Amino acid sequence: MSGDQHLGPWRLRWRNKVRVDGGNEVLVARSARVRGCYFDIKGQGNRLVIGPRANLRGVRLQMLGNGCELLVGEGTVIGEDCFLSCREEGTRLSVGADGMFSRYVKIMAGDGHDILQDGVKINPARSIAIGDHVWLADAVTVLKGVSIGSGAVVGIGSVVTRDVPGNAIAAGNPSRVVKQGVEWVR
Numbered sequence: 001m002s003g004d005q006h007l008g009p010w011r012l013r014w015r016n017k018v019r020v021d022g023g024n025e026v027l028v029a030r031s032a033r034v035r036g037c038y039f040d041i042k043g044q045g046n047r048l049v050i051g052p053r054a055n056l057r058g059v060r061l062q063m064l065g066n067g068c069e070l071l072v073g074e075g076t077v078i079g080e081d082c083f084l085s086c087r088e089e090g091t092r093l094s095v096g097a098d099g100m101f102s103r104y105v106k107i108m109a110g111d112g113h114d115i116l117q118d119g120v121k122i123n124p125a126r127s128i129a130i131g132d133h134v135w136l137a138d139a140v141t142v143l144k145g146v147s148i149g150s151g152a153v154v155g156i157g158s159v160v161t162r163d164v165p166g167n168a169i170a171a172g173n174p175s176r177v178v179k180q181g182v183e184w185v186r
Contacts, residue, residue, distance in 0.1 A: 015034075015035040015036060016034060016035065016036065016037045016038065016039065017037070017038045017039070018038075018039045019039065019040050019041065019042070020039065020041040021041060021042050021043060021044070023043075023044040023045060024041050024043070024044065024045070024046040024047070024048075024063075025046070025047045025048070026039075026041070026047075026048045027047075027048070027049045027050070028050045029050060029051050029052040029053070029054065029074075030052075031052045031053050032050045032051065032052065032053065032054045032055070032056075033053075033054070033055045033056070033057075034050060034054075034056045035056075035057055035058075036057055036058040036080075037056050037057070037058065037059045037060065037061065038059075038060045038061070039060075039061050040060075040061070040062045040063070040064070041061075041062075041063045042063070042064050042065075043063065043064060043065045043066040043067075043068070043089075044066045044067075045066050045067045046063045046065070046066070046067065046068045046069070046070075046086075047068070047069045047070070048061065048063065048069075048070050048071075049069075049070070049071045049072065050072045051071075051072055051073050051074040051075070051076070051097070052074045052075070053074055053075045054072045054073070054074065054075065054076050054077075054078075055075075055076070055077045055078070056072070056077075056078045057078075057079065057080055058079075058080035058081055058082075059078050059079075059080070059081075059082045059083075059084065060081075060082070060083045060084070061084050061085075062083070062084070062085040062086070062087065063085075063086045063087075064085075064086075064087045064088075065086065065087055065088045065089045065090075065091065065125075066089045066090075067089055067090045068086035068087075068088075068089070068090065068091050068092070068093075069086070069091075069092045069093070069094070070084060070086050070092075070093045070094075071092075071093070071094040071095060072095050073094075073095055073096045073097035073098070073099065073132065074097040074098070075097055075098045076095055076096070076097060076098060076099040076100070076101070077099070077100050077101065078095075078099075078101045078105070079101055079102050079103040079104075079105070080103050080104075081103050081104050082101055082103070082104065082105040082106070082107075083105075083106045083107070083108070084107045084108075085106075085107070085108045085109060085110065085112075086109045086110070086125070087108075087109065087110035087112060087125055088109070088110045088124065088125035091109040091110065091125045091126070091127050092109070092127040092128075092129075093107060093109050093127065093128045094127075094128070094129050094130065095107075095130045095134075096130060096131045096132035096133070096134065096150060097132045097133070098132055098133045099130065099132070099133065099134045099135070099136075100134075100135045100136070100186065101135075101136045101140075102135075102136060102137050102138040102139075102140075102156075103138050103139070104138055104139040105136050105138075105139070105140050105141075105142075106140075106141045106142070107128060107130075107141075107142040108141075108142070108143060108144060109125050109126060109127055109128050109144050110123075110124075110125030110126075110144055111123050111125070111144070125144055126144040126145035127144075127145070128142060128144065128145070128146050128147070129146075129147045129148070130142070130147075130148045131147075131148060131149045131150030131151070131152065131166060132150040132151075133150055133151050133184075134148050134149075134150065134151070134152050134153075134154075135152075135153045135154070135184055136154045137153070137154060137155050137156040137157075137158075138156045138157070139156060139157045140154045140155075140156070140157070140158050140159075140160065141158070141159045141160065142154075142160045143159065143160060143161050146160050146161065146162065146163060146164070147163045147164075148160065148163070148164045149163075149164060149165045149166025149167070149168070150166045150167070151166045151167040151168075151182075151183060151184070152164045152165070152166055152167065152168050152169070152170065153168075153169045153170070153182065153184050154169075154170050154171070154175060155169065155170065155171030155172070155175075155178075156171075157173065158170060158171050158172055158173060158175040159172075159173040159174050159175060160174075160175045161174045161175070162174070162175070162176075164177060165177065165180065167180065167181055167182055167183060168180045168181075168182065169182055
């Protein structure tokens with residue numbers, strides 16, 4: 001990550017609310033800007049990495065389980081009242097470099113509660129991968145098991161339940177690809 005020194009969870013305690021159980025790893029690049037955020041990391045063996053020049057303001061990050069990983073790439077901006085969650089063992093939520101997430105975005109690798117059929121869980125969590133230079137507009141929801149390719153744009157209020165290819169625009173509830181071969185500029 002660009003040779004930027006990473007600091008531990010104490011780096012987050014200034015201007016943020018932080019609850020991190022022991023046995024978890026928190027790495028925050030010195031050049032990252034993280035303020036007004038809430039971090040709730042419970043379980044063992046979880047790993048949170050916030051890359052160089054990432055900018056998070058008023059974001060809630062939740063990791064409840066064991067062996068979860070949440071990565072925020074270099075230069076990614078995540079707006080106020082966004083919620084990123086890994087809630088079950090072994091889930092991974094990765095956000096690439098240079099992304100831009102507007103306000104009220106929700107990204108959830110699990111459903112939050114178990115649904116059982118004949119005593120067997122039928123709604124397991126699944127990892128989420130978001131590529132580099134992805135723009136998620138206001139109030140987008142990204143659900144478990146989704147991949148969003150680099151250069152993609154997801155329109156306001158969309159609910160992403162299926163993969164979105166790179167350099168495409170997706171919109172709607174559920175979202176669908178409405179245009180391909182696009183580029184976007186900050």
